Amino acid sequence: MSEVPNLEERAAALDAVDELGKLREQFVLDDGTVYLDGNSLGALPSSVPGRVADVVEREWGRLRIRSWTESGWWTAPERIGDRIAPIVGAAAGQIVVGDSTSVNVFKALVGAVRLSGGPDAGRDEILVDSSTFPTDGYIAESAARMTGCTLRPTAPADIPGAVGPRTAAVLVNHVDYRTGRLHDLPGITAAVRAAGALAVWDLCHSAGALPVGLDEHGVDLAVGCTYKFLNGGPGSPAYLYVAERHQAVFDSPLPGWNSHAEPFGMRPGYAPADGALRGRVGTPDILSMLALEESLKVWDGVSVAAVREKSLALTDFFLECVAAHVPAGRVASVTPEVHAERGSQVALRCDGAAAVMDELIARGVVGDFRAPDVLRFGFTPLYVGFAEVERAARVLGEVLAR
Ligand SMILES: Cc1ncc(COP(=O)(O)O)c(C=O)c1O
Numbered sequence: 001m002s003e004v005p006n007l008e009e010r011a012a013a014l015d016a017v018d019e020l021g022k023l024r025e026q027f028v029l030d031d032g033t034v035y036l037d038g039n040s041l042g043a044l045p046s047s048v049p050g051r052v053a054d055v056v057e058r059e060w061g062r063l064r065i066r067s068w069t070e071s072g073w074w075t076a077p078e079r080i081g082d083r084i085a086p087i088v089g090a091a092a093g094q095i096v097v098g099d100s101t102s103v104n105v106f107k108a109l110v111g112a113v114r115l116s117g118g119p120d121a122g123r124d125e126i127l128v129d130s131s132t133f134p135t136d137g138y139i140a141e142s143a144a145r146m147t148g149c150t151l152r153p154t155a156p157a158d159i160p161g162a163v164g165p166r167t168a169a170v171l172v173n174h175v176d177y178r179t180g181r182l183h184d185l186p187g188i189t190a191a192v193r194a195a196g197a198l199a200v201w202d203l204c205h206s207a208g209a210l211p212v213g214l215d216e217h218g219v220d221l222a223v224g225c226t227y228k229f230l231n232g233g234p235g236s237p238a239y240l241y242v243a244e245r246h247q248a249v250f251d252s253p254l255p256g257w258n259s260h261a262e263p264f265g266m267r268p269g270y271a272p273a274d275g276a277l278r279g280r281v282g283t284p285d286i287l288s289m290l291a292l293e294e295s296l297k298v299w300d301g302v303s304v305a306a307v308r309e310k311s312l313a314l315t316d317f318f319l320e321c322v323a324a325h326v327p328a329g330r331v332a333s334v335t336p337e338v339h340a341e342r343g344s345q346v347a348l349r350c351d352g353a354a355a356v357m358d359e360l361i362a363r364g365v366v367g368d369f370r371a372p373d374v375l376r377f378g379f380t381p382l383y384v385g386f387a388e389v390e391r392a393a394r395v396l397g398e399v400l401a402r
């Protein structure tokens with residue numbers, strides 16, 4: 001066990017030079033808990049409660065209806081979209097915030113089939129990532145039925161070889177929620193576009209954890225949640241990216257009055273607004289949305305490249321500590337070793353994983369369990385430190401040594 005003090009010293013040295021380490025102070029966290037579940041629900045930024053109280057008491061309580069204009073409520077979806085844009089590598093004017101990820105998957109995928117011309121243009125198939133988070137698969141199945149397409153579940157790595165003249169759209173998760181595998185967004189997007197189809201990406205597990213490069217890689221449409229690495233809060237609204245080149249013809253399957261060119265004209269006929277706000281539907285969820293806006297301030301001056309560098313250092317160090325602390329053969333990582341294929345989590349296959357995670361949580365190490373046998377640990381570079389990583393692996397070793 002001579003490695004143990006060595007790992008603790010290494011952790012201290014890594015924390016001492018961690019340029020992002022000071023950001024932890026901007027979150028409500030307790031030193032008794034190692035929080036490795038920010039890939040499910042991000043921690044609370046300290047300034048959010050005060051801002052929410054202000055929205056409730058002053059903007060809603062005193063200004064009431066005036067706040068739609070005077071407090072900027074009406075334009076919040078596109079304003080906050082512009083705040084998310086640099087984090088995912090998009091120029092302003094292409095992202096709108098609102099609704100859940102599931103609803104945005106629907107808008108994006110049906111919108112993509114329509115942009116492709118769909119079955120009328122001979123494009124009658126949708127490809128979906130066969131290892132997808134379930135909601136995307138369920139919605140893709142419904143979107144396929146609605147648009148007259150067939151649905152073909154395909155492993156992300158096989159997509160370049162599977163797309164063809166009949167493909168309308170392809171829906172892929174950037175990072176796999178269970179294994180933490182990072183899929184090849186530039187390569188897959190290029191192959192989909194070369195086949196004349198549209199690429200729709202689900203960024204739930206990558207936005208805020210690594211560079212996405214939506215504009216740089218020519219992504220057509222994308223969606224993502226804001227309650228994981230963007231720390232927007234439970235059920236905070238999701239977002240929809242429609243590349244500028246598609247906006248003029250993007251035909252939303254949910255053309256609510258908020259996306260009308262003249263919403264207060266109250267016209268019987270629909271005429272879509274220009275730009276990103278064409279992706280809006282109904283009245284925005286202001287309390288959650290403004291909590292999200294406040295939480296995004298943590299990102300001011302933070303480089304996504306630095307976040308990625310720390311994320312990889314954290315996951316590398318965790319894997320090293322697990323190898324040192326955990327009895328041989330008790331866990332097997334299903335997260336790729338190669339950096340280019342790794343998101344910001346480590347998933348360990350483990351017998352009795354559900355009970356092991358319960359015990360870890362009881363001992364102050366919070367990750368989560370994903371059926372059937374995965375211990376999942378998410379690393380949020382904005383607030384997780386290296387000493388915590390060492391402690392988490394040490395406690396895991398203690399639990400598994402029993
Ligand atoms: C990849 C992915 N897509 C979608 C969702 C969920 O979507 P929603 O925000 O609609 O619950 C999650 C997590 O809940 C997810 O991990």
Ligand SMILES: Nc1c(O)cccc1C(=O)C[C@H](N)C(=O)O
Binds near residue numbers: 041204235
């Ligand atoms: N969205 C969630 C929720 O409402 C409750 C509990 C967990 C979640 C999650 O985000 C799960 C997460 N997407 C996952 O990757 O498993």
